[in-house]
Amino acid sequence: MSFLCFQSPDPGKVRPLRTPPYPSSLPPWRDANTQQGKQGRATETAVKRYHIGSTGTSGADPNRHNCDGSGGSTSFPRPSPRKSMLTYILSFLPLSDQKEASLVSRAWYCAAQNALRETNVQYNIPVSSASLPAIKSLGLRGITCISLTNLDDSPASHEVLECVAYHLGPHLQSLCLSGGSPSEAAFVALILGCPALRILDLSGCNSLFTSGMLLAQPETAQRVQQVLSGLCELNLAGLWDLTDLSFNRLSSCAPSLERLSLAYCHLTFELGPAWGSLGPQDSSPSQLSFHNLLRFVKERAGRLHALDLSGTGLLPEALQALGQVAGLQLQELSLNGCQDLSTEAVAALCRLQSGLISLDLGGCSGLADGALVAISRGLGHLQRLSLRKLQRLTDAGCTALGGLQELQILDLAECCLVSGWGLAQALGSGHRAPAPLASLSLAYCASLKDASVLSLISVLSPSLRVLDLSSCVALTNRTLQAICAYLTHLSVLRLAWCKELQDWGLLGLGEPSEEPTQEPQLHQELEHQASGPKEPPQPQGPSLLMLRALQELDLTACSKLTDASLAKVLQFPQLKQLSLSLLPALTDKGLVAVAKGCPSLEHLVLSHCSLLSDEGWAQAASSWPRLRHLNLSSCSQLTEQ
Numbered sequence: 001m002s003f004l005c006f007q008s009p010d011p012g013k014v015r016p017l018r019t020p021p022y023p024s025s026l027p028p029w030r031d032a033n034t035q036q037g038k039q040g041r042a043t044e045t046a047v048k049r050y051h052i053g054s055t056g057t058s059g060a061d062p063n064r065h066n067c068d069g070s071g072g073s074t075s076f077p078r079p080s081p082r083k084s085m086l087t088y089i090l091s092f093l094p095l096s097d098q099k100e101a102s103l104v105s106r107a108w109y110c111a112a113q114n115a116l117r118e119t120n121v122q123y124n125i126p127v128s129s130a131s132l133p134a135i136k137s138l139g140l141r142g143i144t145c146i147s148l149t150n151l152d153d154s155p156a157s158h159e160v161l162e163c164v165a166y167h168l169g170p171h172l173q174s175l176c177l178s179g180g181s182p183s184e185a186a187f188v189a190l191i192l193g194c195p196a197l198r199i200l201d202l203s204g205c206n207s208l209f210t211s212g213m214l215l216a217q218p219e220t221a222q223r224v225q226q227v228l229s230g231l232c233e234l235n236l237a238g239l240w241d242l243t244d245l246s247f248n249r250l251s252s253c254a255p256s257l258e259r260l261s262l263a264y265c266h267l268t269f270e271l272g273p274a275w276g277s278l279g280p281q282d283s284s285p286s287q288l289s290f291h292n293l294l295r296f297v298k299e300r301a302g303r304l305h306a307l308d309l310s311g312t313g314l315l316p317e318a319l320q321a322l323g324q325v326a327g328l329q330l331q332e333l334s335l336n337g338c339q340d341l342s343t344e345a346v347a348a349l350c351r352l353q354s355g356l357i358s359l360d361l362g363g364c365s366g367l368a369d370g371a372l373v374a375i376s377r378g379l380g381h382l383q384r385l386s387l388r389k390l391q392r393l394t395d396a397g398c399t400a401l402g403g404l405q406e407l408q409i410l411d412l413a414e415c416c417l418v419s420g421w422g423l424a425q426a427l428g429s430g431h432r433a434p435a436p437l438a439s440l441s442l443a444y445c446a447s448l449k450d451a452s453v454l455s456l457i458s459v460l461s462p463s464l465r466v467l468d469l470s471s472c473v474a475l476t477n478r479t480l481q482a483i484c485a486y487l488t489h490l491s492v493l494r495l496a497w498c499k500e501l502q503d504w505g506l507l508g509l510g511e512p513s514e515e516p517t518q519e520p521q522l523h524q525e526l527e528h529q530a531s532g533p534k535e536p537p538q539p540q541g542p543s544l545l546m547l548r549a550l551q552e553l554d555l556t557a558c559s560k561l562t563d564a565s566l567a568k569v570l571q572f573p574q575l576k577q578l579s580l581s582l583l584p585a586l587t588d589k590g591l592v593a594v595a596k597g598c599p600s601l602e603h604l605v606l607s608h609c610s611l612l613s614d615e616g617w618a619q620a621a622s623s624w625p626r627l628r629h630l631n632l633s634s635c636s637q638l639t640e641q
Contacts, residue, residue, distance in 0.1 A: 086107070086108065086111040087111045087112075087114040090108075090111055090112050094574075094576075094600070096600070096602065096626040098112050099112070113141060121145060122145045122146065122147055122174065122176065123138060123143055123145065123146045123147065124146075124147045124149055125146055125147065125148055125149065125160075125164075126149050126150050127148050127149065127150045127151045127152070127156065127157050127160045127161075127180075128150070128156060128160070129156050129159065129160075131160060132159070132160065132163050135160070135163045135164055135167055135168065136163070136167050138167070138168060139166075139167030139168050142171050143168060143171075143172075144171055144172060144173040144174065144196075145172075145173060145174035145199075146164070146168060146172065146174070146175060146176070147175075147176035147177075147178065147201075148160070148161075148164070148175075148176070148177055148180060149179075149180075150180075151177055151179075151180030151181065151182055152180070152181045152182070153181060153182060153183045153186070153207070157182065157186070158186050161182065161186050161189065161190045162189070164190065164193075165189065165190050165192075165193025165194065166193065169190070169193035169194045169195075170193075170194075170195065170196065171196055172194045172196060172197060173196055173197060173198045173199065174197075174198065174199035174200075174201075175190075175194060175197060175199070175200055175201070176199075176201035177201060177202055177205055178201050178202070178203045178204050178205070178235075179203070179204040179205070180204075180205050180207075181205070181206075181207040182205070182207065182208065183207070184208055184211070184213065184214050187205075187208055187214075188215075188220060188224065191224055191227055191228065192223060192224065192227055194227065195227050196230065197227070197228060197230070197231055198230055198231060198232045198233065199231075199232065199233040200228075200231055200233070200234055200235070200254075201235040202234075202235060202236055202239070203235045203236065203237035203238050203239070203261070203263075204237070204238045204239070205239070206238075206239055206240060206241045209239055209241040209242050209243070209246050210241050212241075212243060212245060212246055212285060214246055214249065214250065215246075215249040215250060215253065216249065221249060221252070221253060224253045225252065225253040225254075225255070228253045228254045229254075229255060229256060230256055231253075231254040231256060231257060232256055232257065232258045232259060233257070233258065233259040233260075233306075234250075234251070234254060234257055234259070234260055234261070235261040236250075236260070236261060236262055236265065237261045237262065237263040237264055237265070237308070238263070238264045238265070239262075239265050240265065240266050242262075242265050242266075242288050243283075243284060243285055243286055243287055243288055244283035244284040244285070244287065244288060244289055244292040245283050245284070245285045247288060247292070247293075247296075248283050248292070248296075251296060256303065257300060257303065257304065258303050258304060258305045258306065259304075259305065259306035259307075259332075260304065260306070260307055260308070261307075261308035261334075262288075262293070262308065262309055262312060263308045263309065263310040263311055263312070263334065263336075264310065264311035264312070265288055265312060266287070266288060266312075267288055267289070267290055267293070267309070267312040267313065267314070268287050268288065268289045268290065269289075269290045269313075269315050269318055270289065270290070270291060290318050294318075294321055294322065294325070297322060297325050297328060298325050298326070298328075301325050301326065301327035301328040301329075302327050304328065304330070305329070305330060305331045305332065306330070306331060306332035306333070306358075307322075307330060307332070307333055307334070308332075308333075308334040309333075309334065309335055309338070310334050310335060310336035310337055310338070310360070311336065311337040311338070312338065313338060313339075313340060314335060314338040314340070314341065315340055315341075316340065316341055316342045316344065316345035317345075319335070319338075319341060319345045319346075319348075319349055320345055320348045320349070320352075322349075323348055323349045323351075323352035323353050324352055328353070329353070329355050330353045330355070330356055331355060331356060331357050331358065332356070332357065332358040332359075333349075333353070333356060333358070333359055333360070334358075334359075334360040335359075335360060335361055335364060336360045336361070336362045336363050336364075336386070336388075337362070337363040337364070338363075338364050339363065339364060339365045339366060340366060341361070341364045341366055341367060342366055342367075343366075343367055343368055343370040343371045343374070346361070346367060346371040346374055346375070347370070347371070347374035347378070350374045350375055350377070350378025350379050351374075351378050354378055354379060354380070354381075355381065356379050356381075356382060357381055357382060357383045357384065357406075358382075358383060358384040358385075359375065359379065359382060359384070359385055359386070360384075360385075360386040361385075361386065361387055361390070362386045362387065362388035362389055362390075362411065363388065363389045363390075364390065365389070365390070365391060365392070367387075367390055367392065367393070368390075368392040368393065368394075368397070369392075369393060369394055369396050369397025369400075370397075371397075372387070372393065372397040372398065372400050372401070373397065373400045375400075375404075376400035376401060376402070376403035376404055377400075377403065379404070380403070380404070380405070380406070381406055382404050382406065382407055383406050383407060383408045383409065384407075384408065384409040385404070385407060385409070385410055385411070386409075386411040387410075387411065387412055387415065388411050388412070388413045388414055388415070388441075389413070389414045389415070390415050391414075391415070391416055391417070392417070393412070393415045393417060393418060394417045394418065394422070395417070395418060395419055395420075395421045395422030395423070395425075396422060397422065398412075398418060398422030398423045398425075398426060399422045399423075399425050399426050400426065401422075401423060401426040401427070401435070402425075402426035402427065402429045402435075404435055405435055406435065406436070407435040407436075407437060408435075408436060408437060408438045408439070409437075409438060409439040410437060410439070410440050410441070411439075411441045412440075412441065412442055412445065413441045413442065413443040413444055413445070413468070414443070414444040414445070415445055416444075416445065416446050416447060417447060418442070418445050418447060418448075419445070419447040419448055419449065419452045420442065420445070420447075420448050420449075420452035420453050420455070420456045421452045421455065423456055424452065424455040424456040424458075424459055427456070427459045427460065427461075428455075428458075428459035435461065436461050436463045437460060437461050437463065437464050438463050438464060438465050438466065439464070439465065439466035439467075440460070440464060440466070440467055440468070441466075441467075441468040442468065442469055442472065443468045443469065443470040443471055443472070443494070444470065444471045444472070445472055446471075446472070446473065446474070448469070448472040448474060448475060449474050449475070450474070450475060450476055450478045450479050453469075453472075453475060453479045453482070454478065454479065454482050457479075457482045457483060457486050457487065458482070458486060460486070460487065462489060463489075464487055464489070464490065465489065465490060465491045465492065466490070466491065466492040467483065467487065467490055467492070467493055467494070468492075468494040469494065469495055469498065470494045470495065470496040470497060470498075470554065470556075471496065471497040471498075472498060473497060473498065473499055473500070474500070475495075475498050475500060475501075476500040476501070476505070477500070477501060477502055477504065477505025477506075477511070478505075480495070480498075480501055480505045480506065480544070481505060481508065481541050481542050481543075482542075483547075484508070484542035484543060484544055484546045484547060485541075485542040485546070487547075488546050488547060488548070488549070489549055490547050490549065490550060491549050491550060491551045491552065492550075492551065492552040493547065493550060493552070493553055493554070494552075494553075494554040495554060495555055495558060496554045496555070496556035496557060496558075496579065497556065497557045497558075498558055499557065499558060499559055499560065500560070501555075501558045501560060501561060502560045502561070502565075503560070503561060503562055503564045503565035504565075505565075506543060506544045506561065506565040506566075506569045507543050507544075507564075507565050507568060507569060508541045508542050508543030508544075508545075508546075509541070510541070543569055544569040544570075545569050545571060547572075548572070549574075550572050550574070550575055551574060551575060551576045551577065552575070552576065552577040552578075553570075553572075553575060553577070553578050553579070554578075554579040555579065555580055555583070556579045556580070556581045556582055556605070557581065557582040557583075558583065559582065559583065559584060559585075560585075561583055561585065561586075562585040562586070562590070563585065563586065563587055563589050563590030563593070566580070566583075566586065566590045566593070566594060567589065567590045567593030567594065567597075568593075570593070570594045570597050570598055571597035571598070572597065572598050573597075573598070573599060573600060574600055575598045575600060575601060576600060576601060576602045576603065577601070577602065577603040577604075578594075578598060578601055578603070578604055578605070579604075579605040580594075580604075580605065580606055580609065581605050581606060581607040581608055581609070581631070582607070582608045582609075583609055584609070584610060584611070585611070586606075586609045586611060586612065587611045587612070587616070588611070588612060588613055588615060588616020588617075588619070588620075589616070591606075591612060591616050591617070591620045592616060592619045592620050592623075594620070595619070595620035595621075595622075595623035595624060596623055599623050599624065599625075599626075600626055601624050601626065601627055602626050602627060602628045602629065603627075603628065603629040604624070604627060604629065604630050604631070605630075605631040606630075606631065606632055606635060607631050607632065607633040607634050607635065608633070608634045608635070609635050610634075610635065610636050610637065611637065612632075612635050612637060612638060613637045613638065614637070614638060614639055617632075617638060
């Protein structure tokens with residue numbers, strides 16, 4: 001059995017997918033349910049949710065058929081005008097629909113593959129002998145981006161690496177070996193077979209650097225340098241055995257580097273006036289030093305645009321030294337978890353590197369409001385900003401965000417002193433148009449209350465697509481109804497652990513009377529089904545149904561919600577991801593209604609829903625043909641049947 005995964009470089013959700021193989025006797029659309037067809041399996045993820053089905057057959061030659069049905073050629077013919085139009089049409093369909101369309105005929109199968117052949121789709125290939133036929137098939141399609149999982153120093157791994165180098169290597173542009181343990185010789189052989197490589201991910205591959213002898217031979221290093229001359233991005237995150245010598249050898253083979261990650265590497269700091277003045281001959285064979293990194297940055301200042309030093313314990317003096325490098329114009333900088341950084345160091349960085357468009361200072365616990373003021377004044381073109389876990393950040397600092405007119409993504413999660421008033425004031429200032437925010441996270445901001453969030457929602461840009469208010473436990477139905485009224489273009493809404501949300505809020509009904517005698521009557525009213533003889537209660541305000549563009553919804557632990565609302569408002573034909581975990585009142589009746597209203601679900605979490613039974617699940621499952629990920633853990637009434 002052969003397994004594949006594919007995803008964007010920024011991994012998302014993984015889900016299984018059966019795709020047609022290439023049997024020698026039957027076309028792929030005829031073999032979907034045969035025994036051979038069941039041997040071809042794939043799992044995929046993509047930010048755009050595009051994919052190409054993998055092939056994996058036993059005893060079948062994937063080279064036997066062209067897209068037009070002819071045999072003998074090892075490449076697909078140029079698509080006809082009709083096929084090009086079909087490819088264009090299929091490119092607008094969701095991922096699951098494209099997979100189904102590929103089963104119609106050989107022409108449709110080929111058109112679907114062309115529609116899905118995008119540079120940001122990454123195939124995750126488990127390293128095993130069962131993957132060999134699929135690798136050969138992917139080579140015929142010109143796949144350019146792969147990730148090898150479960151890689152070790154076994155003979156099976158060597159065989160897979162040889163197969164990858166031969167079939168995929170000539171056109172491979174992105175290679176991820178994250179967490180693998182290949183031998184140095186196998187790694188070098190693989191790299192030498194990938195002359196077009198532009199992205200290389202070696203994060204967590206400590207086995208390559210343990211001996212300190214990788215690329216120690218000048219002849220080998222020269223050959224690798226010829227192959228990696230076009231490499232633009234190198235990820236060396238989490239390499240605790242990385243030293244100055246091994247880093248210099250590898251980086252010297254990639255003269256075109258533009259993006260470098262050393263996140264969570266053990267970086268040492270030796271303070272002194274000689275910082276950066278030491279040459280390669282002073283490189284340490286036993287540690288990775290900041291002065292060696294600074295020397296590298298000075299040498300590559302004209303090309304280097306993105307740097308990730310998260311978790312390295314970067315000191316304020318070191319950050320200022322980086323910012324002062326002549327000719328360095330960083331666009332992206334990640335310093336997540338560098339707890340020793342000071343507000344003064346960040347202010348200096350903003351003055352020296354004013355071209356930054358992405359900055360991650362999450363977990364830099366020494367920073368306060370002054371850092372945000374400096375960012376607002378110095379980084380006028382900033383588009384992405386993460387300030388997660390800044391416990392000293394307050395609303396006063398958030399008011400400075402009004403100066404970031406190009407900000408698109410803002411992460412203030414776990415900033416416990418942020419209540420939302422400062423952000424609302426910044427975005428609602430009348431002298432300038434609000435920033436075109438597309439994503440906002442205020443998760444775990446315990447100070448958020450309805451009043452401040454209502455003020456914030458009213459000034460948020462219509463361009464907002466992602467809103468995360470998870471674990472803002474004080475928020476109530478007032479906030480939810482404001483979201484439904486003002487943010488109708490949302491595609492992602494996360495309200496996990498907002499325990500005050502109730503049925504009437506989701507339904508858009510008026511707040512029920514607090515008199516105890518009215519509660520049974522209200523419950524009966526909410527429980528009324530649309531199929532009943534009478535009309536159901538009409539919404540008196542905005543309901544969740546107004547968010548027609550939703551693709552992801554998280555209502556985890558909103559424990560006051562029941563079938564009464566969930567069955568009526570969860571009617572989203574395009575919803576792909578849904579979490580209803582920890583809802584004690586969700587029953588089979590509600591689950592079946594949700595299944596009928598959300599037929600496109602691909603990712604579903606129902607853990608700890610104790611009232612769900614086998615019978616209810618069986619009825620609901622028939623409405624979810626696209627379901628790929630399912631979590632039913634701790635549903636006590638469900639059995640293995």
